[in-house]
Amino acid sequence: MRDLANALGIxxxxxxxxxxxxxxxxxRVCFRMATEFFEALETAEATETTATGQLRRAIAAxxxxxxxxxxxxxxxxxEWRHLSEPFHSEFLALRDKYEGHFRxxxxxxxxxxxxxxxxxxxxALTILSALNWIHTWYKPEGKMPPAExxxxxxxxxxxxxxxxxxxxxxxLTRVHAT
Numbered sequence: 147m148r149d150l151a152n153a154l155g156i157x158x159x160x161x162x163x164x165x166x167x168x169x170x171x172x173x174r175v176c177f178r179m180a181t182e183f184f185e186a187l188e189t190a191e192a193t194e195t196t197a198t199g200q201l202r203r204a205i206a207a208x209x210x211x212x213x214x215x216x217x218x219x220x221x222x223x224x225e226w227r228h229l230s231e232p233f234h235s236e237f238l239a240l241r242d243k244y245e246g247h248f249r250x251x252x253x254x255x256x257x258x259x260x261x262x263x264x265x266x267x268x269x270a271l272t273i274l275s276a277l278n279w280i281h282t283w284y285k286p287e288g289k290m291p292p293a294e295x296x297x298x299x300x301x302x303x304x305x306x307x308x309x310x311x312x313x314x315x316x317x318l319t320r321v322h323a324t
Contacts, residue, residue, distance in 0.1 A: 172225055173233050179222035180240045182211045187247055197255030198304065204251060205277065205303065206296035212280045213292040219281040245270055273303050 190203030212219045226237050248270035255261035263269040277299065284295070 169228070169230060169233075172221065172228060175218050175221045176226050176229065176233075176237055177240075179211070179218055180237070180244070182214075183208065183244060184240075186211050187244065191247065191251070197251050197258055197260045200251045201248075201255065201273075201304065202300045204248060205273065205300045206293070208274075208277050209280060209292050209296040209299065212277065213284050213286075213295070216281040216284055223278050223281065245274065248273060276303060 186207035187204055190207045191200050194200040194203050226234070226241075229237055245267075249266045252261055252263060252266045252269045256263060256266065261269070280295065284292075290298070
């Protein structure tokens with residue numbers, strides 16, 4: 147709390163006139179981020195008609211929220227475990243609901259013949275697990291902006307690593323691949 151007060155340029159004691167406790171900060175970060183994730187996801191679902199389009203947009207929305215504030219993303223993804231009841235249970239319910247949106251998109255894609263997966267939950271958790279590490283390596287000054295990261299991740303997660311048509315590997319392409 148002292149570090150936070152110093153960063154804000156106020157006395158440590160005066161911070162408690164605005165915030166009751168460290169846990170209140172955690173609650174605010176976790177639930178504000180959850181709101182941002184849901185709002186972005188709902189927009190993604192509403193603007194696309196195909197499951198493939200919805201999943202691409204959902205991935206892009208998730209990447210946008212994560213990269214907007216990587217520090218808050220890290221707190222949201224890892225520190226929620228320290229929430230006390232009833233906030234802990236409420237957060238877990240929101241997390242399950244969010245995952246459920248991804249599962250529904252994937253299930254619809256399977257039913258329409260757009261996707262082939264062994265299990266919708268497994269597929270959703272694989273996608274979310276891949277996305278949720280972005281905050282550890284993303285740098286705003288890096289060579290890839292969030293939209294490009296989302297596009298590349300969508301392509302990899304939806305298509306895998308396999309080339310659509312095998313191409314001949316020459317000594318020149320082998321050099322560029324390493």
